[in-house]
Amino acid sequence: MKDFTPTSYTLECVATGRTFEDEGWMMEDRSCKTPSLVRARYAARRLEVRSSELGLYKYADWLPVNRMLEGSSAPVTYKSKGLAKHLGLENLYITFNGYYPAIGARMTTCSFKETEAFSVCARAAKDEKRVLVVASAGNTARAFAKVCSDNGIKLLLAVPAENLQALWFEEPLNPCVKLICCEYGGDYFDAIRLSDLALKGDNFYAEGGAKNIARRDGMATTVLSAVTTIGRIPDYYFQAVGSGTGAIAAWEANLRLIEDGRYGPNLMKLIVSQNAPFVPMYDAWRVDSREMLAADEDKMRRNAEIIDAKVLSNRRPPYGIAGGLYDALKATGGDVMVCTNAQARKARALFRELEGVDIYSAAGVALASLVKCVEAGRIAKDAVVMLNITGGGEEHFKEGKELWYLKPSHIFPLEPDVEDVVAKVEALFA
Template identity: 40%
Template structure:
C-alpha cells in the first residue's frame, strides 16, 4: 500500500516504510520513538474543517470525513484574571455554540480516529488500555467503523464510558479492579495473542500526530507559533505530538514564536497531579527514568489524584524523542497542582467561559495560574493553554447516555484466563474492514 510518509528512528536515523503497525525501530539501541516523515513539507491544510484538514501531515491511508475537531480562541477575560495579555485556549471538547464538536469531550478523539486511519483494510483486533477518555474515544471510533477492539480499563473508568448509543458487538470491554497500570499490564498479555495488536500509546506515530493537530489548528488561528504551550500530561504523548507538530511548522517556514525556545517553537509547560508526579519528580531530580514503583504508597497517591488520567506509572520520559528530550529542546519545565487548586481552576474556567472542563485541563490551568502569579511567564507572552477535555456535563445534558457493559470483569481471574475469554473469535459479521462505516 502506497503511503505519503516514511518512518524515521529518532535515535539512529534509520528510515522504514510503514505497514500501519510499526511501533519500534528494529535496530538494537536504546529505546527510541519513530517519527513520521511526510512527503509534503509545506503547511498545506485542506479545505475541510475537521481533523483531516491536516491529512498531509497525518499517517493515514484514508481520510474519514466524519471526525470533528476542537477550536482555538483568544481568552481575553481569562487572560486578564491570570495577568496574561495574550492568552489563547485550544479547546478540545464539546461546546457546540463555539465549534467544539468532539463527542467524547476530549482530544483523545483525534488520536483514535488517526490510529484507525493508519491501519490497513484488514487488521488484527486492536487492544487498548485506558484510564477512561482514550477508551471512550476508541469505543466510539471502532463502533462506527466496525473495527474489532478489546478495551481494558479500571472499574473506576466505567462512568466515563457511557455513550449515546449502545455498545457495539465489535467492542469487548474488560474491567480490572486496580488502576490504570493494572489495565496496561493485562492489555499487554492480550495483545501478545495471535491476531491481536497493541495500539502502542506514545510509540504509535498516529497516536501522537493525531493529538498534535490541536497545535496545528491553534497556530493557524494565532498566525504564528505561541511562546508557551501548556498541557497536563500522563504519558506525555499529546505534548510530544504538539512539539513534533511545531517542528514541522518551523521547517515549513511558518512564523516562529517571538520569545519561545531557541529553536523558534513554544516552551513547553507540562503539568501533573502533585500527589503523583513521576515525570515532574524525575525532571526536578535529574533521574534517568520516571517509572514509578507499584507499591502501597504509590497506589494510595493514585487514588487521591484529582485527575486519574494523568497517573501513568511508566511514561515515555527518557526514551529518545520522549518527554525529557521535548523539555530540554524547548527550554520548558514541569509544574504540579493539588486537588484544591485543580478544583478552583475548573470553577474559574466555568465561571468565566461558561462551560465545564475536565480535571486534567483543570490541572493545566492551575499550573498556568501559578506560573503567571510567580512571574515565570511574561505578561505579554503569547500563551496557548490546551484544554484537553471539556463539556462533559453539557454533553450529558444534551444526550441520553447508555452505560458501558463489561464483557469480562477480571476481578479474581488470572491474566491468561481473561485473555482466553476475550480472544475467542469475534463474529464475522462485525469484523468489517476499517474502511467501512457503521
C-alpha cells in the same frame, strides 16, 4: 472521503536519525539498539490545511493515515478574553478539545483523545481483520469505542473497574467493541498489563501507545490548530500530562512547523503538569533524572486513587526514551509543575465562569499551572501562550440526554491467569 490518497511519509529513528519505510504498523526501528521513538517524516514539508468539513483530516498532510473515517472533529483555537483579562495576558489562546458548539467545538466524547482515535484507526488498513487492543484510564477508551463503533472496527478495551463511569455514550455501541476490566483497586498500569496478556491471543494487535506515530500526530493537531489560527508558533504551551505523549507530540509538531517556514523559528516552552500526589515525572524531573525514580507500587496505586484527574495516573510513561518527554523538556527549556486537587477545582470553576463551559480535571490542572506561573511572574504579559484544554463540555453535552454505559464482558483480578485471559478474550470475538 472515499477518494482519499494515503498520506506519504517515511519513518525516522530519533536515537540514530536513520530513515526507513513503514512496512505497516511499525512502532520502532528494529535495527536500533537503544529504546527510541520513531517519527513520521511527511512528504509534504508545508502543511496545507484542507476544508473544515473533513474534521480532523483537514490536517491529513501531517497524519499517517490510509483513509478518512466518519464523524471526526478538529480542535478549535480561539483568543481568550475573560480568562486573559483575569490573568493579565494579552495573547492567551485556548485550544479547546471537547463539546462547545458556541465556538465550533463538536467532539462528542468531549476529549482530545478523539484526535488519537481518528488518527490511529485511520492508519490501520481498511481490510484489517485483527482486533485492535487499547488500554485506557477512561477518556481514551471512550474515544476509541465511539470511533470503532461508528466505523465497524473490531476493538478490545482494557480499563480499570474504578473508571467505568467514564464509558458513557449517547446510544448503544456496535458489538464489534468489547470491554474487559481489572478489578477494583487497580489503576491504569494494571489495565495496561491486562491488555498485554490479551495480546498473547491470536488475532489481536496492540494500538501501541506513545510509540504509535498516529497517536502522537493525532494529538499534534492541537498545535496545528493553534499555530494556523494565531499565525505564529506560541512562546508557551501548557498541558497536564499522564504519559506526556501529548507534550511530545506538541514538540514534534513544533519542529515540523519550523521546517514549514511560515510560522517562525520559535520553540515553545513546554510547561506540563501533574496532579499531586501522583507526580512520578515531576519527581524525576526535579532531580534532572532521565530515568524514572524507584517507587512503591502500592503507594502509587493509592496516590492514583486520590487524584481527581484519574487520566493522569500513568506509572510507566515514555519519559526517558529517546525522543520522549525528558528530551522534549530539555530541548524546549520546559518544566514540570504540580497542582493539587483543590487548585485544579478552583481553576475549573474559574474557566467555567470566565470562558463559559465546564472542563475536565486534567484541563483544570493545566490551567492551575498557568495561574501559578503568572502569579510567580514567569510569563510576560505580552507572551503568546497556548493553553491546551484537553477535555471539556461534558456537562453541556449530557444536558437532557439519557446515556448508555458500556459494561465489561469480564472483570479480572489484579494478578490474572494468562491462559484464562486469552481464552476469554478470544471467545469474545469468536
